[in-house]
Amino acid sequence: MAMGLNIVVCVKDTPTSLGVHVDSATKRVKHDGLQTALNPFDEYAVEEALRLKEKLPGSTTLAVSVGPPSAEGALREAMSRGIESAVLVSGPEFAGSDTYATSRALAAALRKLAADKPVHLVLFGKSSNDGNSGIVGPQVAAWLDWPSASSVKKIESVTDSAVTVTRMLEDGIDTLKLGLPAAVSTVKEINEPRLPSLKGKLSAKKAVIPRWTAADLGLGASEVGSAGSLARIAAESAPPSRPAGMTVEGATSAEKAAKLVDILIERKVI
Amino acid sequence: MTNKLDSGVLVVALGSRGSLAAAHELLTAGRSLADTLKERLSAVLLGRPPAEAARDLVERGADKVFVLEHEALSRPDEELQAAALVQLCQKERFGKILFPSSVAGRSLAARLSVKLKAAIATDVFALDAGEAGLKVRRAGYGGNIIGEVEFASPSCVMTLQGMVWPPAPKTPGRAGQVEAVAFAPSATRTEFVSSQAQEAGEIDLGGADLVVSGGRGLGSPEGFKPVRALAKALGAAVGASRAAVDAGWIPYRHQVGLTGRTIRPKLYMACGISGQIQHLAGMSSAKTIVAINSDPECPMMKAATLAVAGDVHEILPLVTGEIMKRRGAAVA
Numbered sequence: 001m002a003m004g005l006n007i008v009v010c011v012k013d014t015p016t017s018l019g020v021h022v023d024s025a026t027k028r029v030k031h032d033g034l035q036t037a038l039n040p041f042d043e044y045a046v047e048e049a050l051r052l053k054e055k056l057p058g059s060t061t062l063a064v065s066v067g068p069p070s071a072e073g074a075l076r077e078a079m080s081r082g083i084e085s086a087v088l089v090s091g092p093e094f095a096g097s098d099t100y101a102t103s104r105a106l107a108a109a110l111r112k113l114a115a116d117k118p119v120h121l122v123l124f125g126k127s128s129n130d131g132n133s134g135i136v137g138p139q140v141a142a143w144l145d146w147p148s149a150s151s152v153k154k155i156e157s158v159t160d161s162a163v164t165v166t167r168m169l170e171d172g173i174d175t176l177k178l179g180l181p182a183a184v185s186t187v188k189e190i191n192e193p194r195l196p197s198l199k200g201k202l203s204a205k206k207a208v209i210p211r212w213t214a215a216d217l218g219l220g221a222s223e224v225g226s227a228g229s230l231a232r233i234a235a236e237s238a239p240p241s242r243p244a245g246m247t248v249e250g251a252t253s254a255e256k257a258a259k260l261v262d263i264l265i266e267r268k269v270i
Numbered sequence: 271m272t273n274k275l276d277s278g279v280l281v282v283a284l285g286s287r288g289s290l291a292a293a294h295e296l297l298t299a300g301r302s303l304a305d306t307l308k309e310r311l312s313a314v315l316l317g318r319p320p321a322e323a324a325r326d327l328v329e330r331g332a333d334k335v336f337v338l339e340h341e342a343l344s345r346p347d348e349e350l351q352a353a354a355l356v357q358l359c360q361k362e363r364f365g366k367i368l369f370p371s372s373v374a375g376r377s378l379a380a381r382l383s384v385k386l387k388a389a390i391a392t393d394v395f396a397l398d399a400g401e402a403g404l405k406v407r408r409a410g411y412g413g414n415i416i417g418e419v420e421f422a423s424p425s426c427v428m429t430l431q432g433m434v435w436p437p438a439p440k441t442p443g444r445a446g447q448v449e450a451v452a453f454a455p456s457a458t459r460t461e462f463v464s465s466q467a468q469e470a471g472e473i474d475l476g477g478a479d480l481v482v483s484g485g486r487g488l489g490s491p492e493g494f495k496p497v498r499a500l501a502k503a504l505g506a507a508v509g510a511s512r513a514a515v516d517a518g519w520i521p522y523r524h525q526v527g528l529t530g531r532t533i534r535p536k537l538y539m540a541c542g543i544s545g546q547i548q549h550l551a552g553m554s555s556a557k558t559i560v561a562i563n564s565d566p567e568c569p570m571m572k573a574a575t576l577a578v579a580g581d582v583h584e585i586l587p588l589v590t591g592e593i594m595k596r597r598g599a600a601v602a
Contacts, residue, residue, distance in 0.1 A: 018412040018528075018547050029415055041529070099390060100383055129528065132410050133392045135380035138348070142384035147349055147460040151373040153522075164463065168523060169373050170476050171286050172467040174346055179459030188529050189522040230389035230423040234405060239416050242554070245575045247566070256578050257588035260560065261596060263576060269537045269558045270480065270504060270593070 003160055004058025005120040005180075007049045008113065009083065010106055010140070011042040011065050013074035014130045027235040036070065038077040041125030044186045047193040048155065049123050050082045056158065060084060062113070066094060066105045072209055079204035080196035087113070091213040096226030099131070103139030105224055108217035110144065114181075121163060124185040126151070137185035147178040153189040276424040279304040280364040281313040282355065283327060284374055287467060290323060291477060292370035294330055294437035299397060299430055300368050301331040301438060306399040309365065312336060314358060316351055317344025328446030330438035335448045336362075342455045346374065346465075349458035352381035358451060359386055364425060366404070371429040372476075379427045389421035392429045393532065395555070412528045412551035432476050433534040468523075473507040475524065481535045483509030483526055483553070484519075487542020487563060487582050491519040496586035497541055503593045509533070509553075511543045527552035542582040545570025562586065 016035045023030045038046070046063070053059040063078040065071045066089040075086035089109050097105065113119050127134030134150065141148030149165050156164040156175065164177045168187055178184070196204075214224045222228060248263065250256035264270045279300045283293035293313065304311035313332040315323055317340070324335040338354045355378065359367060367382060369375035371393050383390035396407040403420065406428060410417050468474065475481060482504065484497040494514075501508045509531075510524040526533060528548040538556035543549060545561070545568055553559070554573060561574035562582050571577045578585060 015411070018414050018551070020411050020414060022415065029411070099380075103380075103384065126529070130411050132412065132528070133390075135376055135383075135390065135392055138377040138380035139384050142352070142381040147458065148377065149348075149460075150377050162459075162461075167373065170474055172465060174465035175463040176346065177461040177463050179461075182459070187522070230383075230387070230421060230426075231391055232420045232422060233417050234420045235418045236410075236415050237418075239409070239413065239554075242559075242573060242575070245559070245573070245577055248576050248578045253580050253584045254588050256580060257585055257592050260576060260578055260589060261592040264537070264558075264560075265596065267558070 004056055004060065005052065005158065006060045006117055007052055007062070008110060008119050008122045009042070009045045009049045009061065009063045009078060010122060010124050010136065011046065011063050011074050011078055012039045012128045013037070013065060013067050013071035014039040014128050018129060022236050022238060027237065028233070029236050036073060038074040039125055039128050041127055041129065041188070042074070042078070043125070043193040044188050044190050045123040045125045046078045046081055046083060047191045048186055050194070051191060052121070052155070052158065062086060064089065064106065064109050066090070066097065066102050075209055076204040076207065077196065079207055080200040081194060082200055086207065086209045087212060088209050089212050089217065091211075093214045093221060094225045096229060097224065098229035098231040099133055099136050099139055100230050101224055101228040103136050104143055104228065105214070105217065105219065106136065107140050107143035108219055109212060110140070112212070112217060118181070120180045121158075122181070122183045124183065126185060126187050134185070137183050141183040144181070146182055148183040148185070149176050149178060150185040152184050152186050155184070155190070276363045276365040277307075278310045278312060278362065278364045279307070279366045280359070280362070280368065281311070281332065282367065282369045282375070282378070283313050283315050283323075284370060284372065284378075285319065286372070288320070290326065291437065292372065292375075292432060293327065295432060295435045296368045296370060296430060297327065297331045297438035298435040303366060303397055303399055310334065312362070312364065314338060314355065316354065317341070324448040326440070328448065329440045329442060329444045333446050335446065337448065337450045338453050339450055340453045340455060343453065345462040347458055347460040347462060348374070348377050348381060349460050350455055352378050352385065353456070354453045355382055356385045357453065359425075367425065367427045369427070369429045371431050375429050379429050383427045386425060386427070387423060389423045389426040390428070391419045391426070393431050394428045395431045395434045412548055413554055414547070414551070431532070431534065473505070475507045475509055475526065475531050475533055478507035478533070479536045480504050480506035481509045481526070481533060481537070481553075481556075482506045482539045482541065483511065483543060484514055484541045485511035485543030486513035486517070487544070488514065488519070493542070493583070494520055496583070496590065500539070500586055500590045500593070503590050503597075506537070509538075511549050512546070540570045540574070541586055543570050544568040545573055
């Protein structure tokens with residue numbers, strides 16, 4: 001059993017509804033007025049951090065996010081669930097960051113945290129519900145030369161020097177032992193997130209969340225935001241609508257079933 | 271804006287329990303990209319690939335196959351695999367590096383993007399190498415938005431969605447080079463402990479042409495029996511909605527949707543699935559969607575190519591029966 005671990009959860013503030021619309025003039029998703037909250041996949045990473053802390057007395061938990069000032073909302077939500085402190089990496093210079101620039105900023109924030117006290121384990125959600133990439137975890141690990149594992153469905157054990165995790169793969173599962181510090185991206189199978197408590201909500205509301213700029217992280221203007229990004233979204237659009245479907249008619253269920261199989265065979269689907 | 275130094279397309283042929291099926295799809299996409307750009311198509315194998323693997327990749331379109339041969343690279347140590355690939359890519363200066371959108375492919379691509387200072391796009395489903403440079407398309411916001419992505423770096427890394435490009439056909443005797451590349455592994459902090467293959471006889475969702483999927487409308491774990499029976503009759507994989515997985519009726523590995531797997535089968539049969547946004551995100555690219563639901567107004571019935579209104583418990587066994595009947599007739 002490990003002594004206390006210093007655990008960091010990387011979270012993102014994302015739209016609460018995915019039913020977003022594209023501005024026809026700019027060809028980009030309209031963000032004005034969009035309600036945002038803690039990315040739902042990050043709830044599992046937050047919960048896992050809390051469970052590890054409960055299991056390993058002396059542990060600390062901290063949430064970090066890169067985003068506009070409004071991203072503080074996601075950090076407060078993590079705190080209302082029990083995360084003890086938070087840092088927001090924010091400033092106009094971060095606007096337009098792709099995953100390359102975002103992961104670089106997160107890695108720099110982790111280095112800054114580690115300069116103060118060691119960071120042992122960094123947890124991520126599966127992906128963000130807006131970008132859907134699911135790569136920021138291993139990217140952060142690459143910046144820091146850390147081991148990492150994605151699609152983790154169980155943390156089997158933790159010691160002072162290593163974490164053993166089981167991953168869900170396309171064709172089975174496997175178990176890896178990662179030397180600490182390490183980055184672990186979770187899937188929802190890992191736990192059932194708790195809801196924020198009233199007490200948690202109150203203290204999260206009052207919490208002071210420090211803001212770190214690029215300068216605070218020792219990053220230059222060309223290393224962050226759109227200047228520091230390598231992939232650029234040229235345009236966004238709604239997906240093409242599917243051709244209209246048809247209803248399979250029939251007086252009885254048996255008729256409908258026979259008709260359905262007829263059509264599937266006729267169209268060479270089966 | 272092509273940087274002359276960074277050219278050529280590389281397919282990273284990651285095997286899955288001895289199968290190179292995902293690499294065969296990448297070779298189709300890679301060959302077309304290389305032809306448009308008038309560049310070479312290479313592929314790389316890691317670990318201890320079977321002797322015929324390199325030959326197979328050449329016959330399916332690779333001009334050159336690099337074999338990063340080392341026992342340590344056959345283990346799922348992403349630090350080491352990434353280091354080996356970075357070393358090869360730095361030497362060969364590939365312009366476009368293609369991975370499958372699997373757990374391993376995604377993580378390795380992520381590491382390469384950082385180490386090679388290369389732009390990255392995941393889950394790409396369309397590649398357009400025009401005059402203005404390469405543009406790729408990928409879905410975001412749970413499939414509700416299609417993003418067109420451009421790259422500002424001399425090289426880029428992409429993970430391609432499965433089932434979009436057909437597997438590259440084999441041209442027996444096709445000429446190509448095979449080069450073994452020496453790799454001296456250094457110590458990493460990733461240690462492989464154990465692995466367990468999926469249950470025997472279970473068809474993987476990601477590679478399945480046909481998927482039969484069940485949701486809340488099935489009502490109970492027993493409700494999945496007719497879904498499994500139909501899947502078996504069709505040789506299809508079994509999928510599920512989040513509601514069915516959350517209810518504990520079927521394991522998470524079957525979950526289709528934003529929280530689960532994104533798939534593109536030829537046929538997706540949604541049985542008792544209402545079609546919440548997050549589920550549609552995982553399957554709305556299926557070629558043919560069949561919905562069987564008691565609520566004709568639910569989103570899945572609206573999205574369906576073929577909508578069957580009625581009691582899923584009653585209709586499912588009848589569909590299975592019809593299929594068995596036709597199969598029987600075909601055999602006779």
